[in-house]
Amino acid sequence: MSLNLTILGCHSATPRANAFPTSQYLVINNKHFLIDCGEGTQRQMRKYKVGFSKIDHIFISHLHGDHFYGLVGLLATYGILSREKELHVYGPKDIKEVTLLQLKISQSHAKYPIIFHELKSKESELIYEDDKVSVITIPLNHRVYTNGYLFTEKEKPKKLHIQNISNYKEIGKADYLNIKAGRDVVLSTGEIVPNSELTINPKKPISYAFCSDTSYKPNIIPIIQNVDLLYHEATFLADKEDLAKKTKHATSKQAAQIAKDAKVGQLIIGHYSGRYKDISLFQKEAKEIFENTELAEPGKIFKIE
């Protein structure tokens, strides 16, 4: 059970020499995901040594350029790299048409299958699940249809506490399934051995919520409650709350309020507007409401063991 999140890009749309639009590389429970793919993402992946072939699932929050203009270049590169295995792309309706047209016109797509999962629901839904991780959408409120994504490790079964079990000669392998399922054992003497004595609890599953772009939207709180790590956009400082509302973005203060109310473990903020030269002001503002706030920066890695 572990999480390793690499920020590839975390700035808003206006290009600057040292600004990179949104993209994140998430490894959770040994599964590898790419989240958003702004222009230049594949170059950032090379810079921060992300293994291209490890990624089989790409999640796009919305179809603004600073979140998906880098997708087609990455898919074309997979062709150059002779990829053969399936690639899954999750994102809003239209992502398939626009991506396939670009690949067709640039004659870039090779033989690996691209499977598009086009999202339309305005309710949170389960969109990915395997034996290690599940992913559900977090419906957000932006100028276009937008989803955040909640990544959660699957809970592992209880482990047998073999040493404690060996203290009871009459408990045998025939009991193991019941013990793993959480049942107590009743000995022939009538003595009850509590399950807690016979098992080791698995580690708590780690969860990560990615929320960009969105206006302040408190009704996401029930979905992201108690996550270990929350990324929430903070395009503006509180002095531009009106502009945030108008452009359907959030302020740093609002991101921190969401983190506080959802009782998350740690907050990462990003998507800073180019108007702010000193991004430490975002952290300062957020910390007044939610102390455990970190700034997204390209190349920064967040780990949970």
Next chain:
Amino acid sequence: MSLNLTILGCHSATPRANAFPTSQYLVINNKHFLIDCGEGTQRQMRKYKVGFSKIDHIFISHLHGDHFYGLVGLLATYGILSREKELHVYGPKDIKEVTLLQLKISQSHAKYPIIFHELKSKESELIYEDDKVSVITIPLNHRVYTNGYLFTEKEKPKKLHIQNISNYKEIGKADYLNIKAGRDVVLSTGEIVPNSELTINPKKPISYAFCSDTSYKPNIIPIIQNVDLLYHEATFLADKEDLAKKTKHATSKQAAQIAKDAKVGQLIIGHYSGRYKDISLFQKEAKEIFENTELAEPGKIFKIE
């Protein structure tokens, strides 16, 4: 009369941390052009301080991703920057459809007009002309329909050599148009004053030929004959001539042969395949055939005064 060429990107398609796909910013006779626009071009423009608003004409050689995947991001940025004046985009058929679909789906295009000039001809044609510069296509041979572009300054009219003219009292303003047109003056004595004594020749117009991507194609030589500056792709070294032929690219040796046979002033090579770690080998190989060869590198500026 002057030329200033900034290399924004000059590498082939495979992404690397310090590689940037093809794009060049050309200022010729005070007109500003962008040539090709691979992914990340707008970031390179910021890095090398190219004024976005100066560019009204963008020329795309072909629709492989490493030459045009950055176009839509740049056009979207012009929207963010509240551009109002026309932007002209020249490139192969389909460039309009794919670009407009992306802008529509990402709801990115603002109110400035984008005028697409879709090219189909396999013969060299005049595609742009104003009072300072003309641009004609250079049909190339690549895996998809591809054009290079030849930028040529307009020849200025002869200037009057006022000091010399003043030596002849009977030559007056009435003669000026004829003198500018190149005619000699016959004095009342029957003496002929040669035009060369009465005029100053304008500076020779500067010309720049951009040729990427292409296999070795000697029949471009009549088009690019005697240009001051030639950019010619050199994806491989001569030891990979077979691979160059197969992928319709050129070797450094072939680029130099074109430069030599076309009697150009200077050769710039670029579009290096990622397989070569030491790009100085490209220059070494070319110089054996054409001495005045320079390597394209991001940020490098070539000037002709």
